Amino acid sequence: MAIDDTYELNFQKLIDHSLNAIIVLRNKEIIYANDSALELVGIDNHFDILHVDFHTFLHPDYHDLCKERLRRVREELEIAQLSEQKLIKADGTEIDIEIMAVPYQHKEEALAQVTIRDISKRKQAEKKLYHAEKLSAIGEISTGVAHEIKNPLTAVKGFVQLLKTEHYHPYLDIVSKELDNAIATLTNLLQVAKPDLENEPSVSIHLTTELEALLSLFQDQFYRVKVETRFYHEEQSIIGKKNLLLKAFFNLVKNAFEAIEGDGQLLVEHFYKENAVYVKISDTGVGISQDKIKNLGTPFFSTKAEGTGMGLTQVYNTIHNHNGTIEVLSEVGKGTTFAIQLPCGN
Structure with missing residues (x-):
């Protein structure tokens, strides 16, 4: 931490107006929450969050993990490093968060200062990017395979047409129909995998x-x-x-x-x-x-x-x-x- 001794800073105001949600816990009980914390959980009044069990806002999947991390923070004075978890807002909405906790000593009491950041938009962007990359990779592979298969099938269809004129057999109509279905599927795959967006x-x-x-x-x-x-x-x-x-x-x-x-x-x-x-x-x-x-x-x-x-x-x-x-x-x-x-x- 760096502080210029010539300035007296009001740390309470810095915490109150931090963009990150900051909560102070006594065991699991919330005894302080800044404005960003209220906004994060969707509560308007400080009195509605004070003395509430922190687990109320934490997804049940993370209760045991949170309990152990907070124990180490209070008893062993460890810093609980950033961890991705899920938070449940007051209206029941689930959001993705990053959360960390540090020891906070108040008089003789060991407390935990918890900092929370909403990462829902980042997670959505990562999911979108992953899916786009997957589709792009599948599209490139599918396009290559479709080209390699479509060309010989088109040639086979041509020979089937010749056979129908020279040595007609009812099975040739079935072969021709199935070839049309296969070529149509491959054409559809080529269009879906590499749509021509520039023409529209x-x-x-x-x-x-x-x-x-x-x-x-x-x-x-x-x-x-x-x-x-x-x-x-x-x-x-x-x-x-x-x-x-x-x-x-x-x-x-x-x-x-x-x-x-x-x-x-x-x-x-x-x-x-x-x-x-x-x-x-x-x-x-x-x-x-x-x-x-x-x-x-x-x-x-x-x-x-x-x-x-x-x-x-x-x-x-x-x-x-x-x-x-x-x-x-x-x-x-x-x-x-x-x-x-x-x-x-x-």
């Missing part, structure tokens, strides 16, 4: 208008699926590649209808928050298990028996190319929600 200009898009039009394409499903829309801030627009985004939302809506076996409900929401437009598509379908959610967006990975995964690969590529994010919440047997966030502006 970025334009202003009012998503609510486009979503209404998309839903109307599925009118033949309305007899069994109740569709509800909750559109707020309809005047808010985004800038993007219109056709690519419409294809992405079409794939999501189509998947939602297909996930609903028999009767069910589909909810489409739109709202604006913190310079971004959010679209949520929720269905009461079969749901997706947690171990499969992390693989969504990967080419040829599908939760459907006859699916290729190309639709969701296009969705993930398009949203990430528009600097957006995708979050999937699902429970098997109850349904799935795809939450899309797209930044406003260029």
Whole structure:
């Protein structure tokens, strides 16, 4: 620590107005919290946080770890180094945090000074970067493989056409049809892996208008699926590649209808928050298990028996190319929600 002796500094004010959340604990009891700490946990009044058990705001997975770290801080005067954990705000929202603690001696009492930093945005950025890099790597590999397979298949198709004219056999029609399906799949893979974004200009898009039009394409499903829309801030627009985004939302809506076996409900929401437009598509379908959610967006990975995964690969590529994010919440047997966030502006 460096201090100029010619100045008398009010350390209380420095702590009170620190950008980091600072809390002082007696065992697990909160006896001090600065303004940033109140903002972090979502409490307006200091009296609502004083004398509260700190574990109230800590995710249960970290209770034992926190207990041991605080014990060492108080009893062995150790510094608990930065650790990534999860905090539960007053409204129940979970956020990612970095937390550390140092010994704090007050008179004869050993306390712990805890410093907390919200790293939710950083974690989201890391997750987005990881997924983008994974998709990019898969895209490059898939493009190479697709080219190598598509070219000989096209040649085989040509020879099959010649055989049909010279030595017709009904099986040749089946071969030709299956070749067409294989070539179409590879063409789709090439388009999804390396979309030609430059050919389409970025334009202003009012998503609510486009979503209404998309839903109307599925009118033949309305007899069994109740569709509800909750559109707020309809005047808010985004800038993007219109056709690519419409294809992405079409794939999501189509998947939602297909996930609903028999009767069910589909909810489409739109709202604006913190310079971004959010679209949520929720269905009461079969749901997706947690171990499969992390693989969504990967080419040829599908939760459907006859699916290729190309639709969701296009969705993930398009949203990430528009600097957006995708979050999937699902429970098997109850349904799935795809939450899309797209930044406003260029």
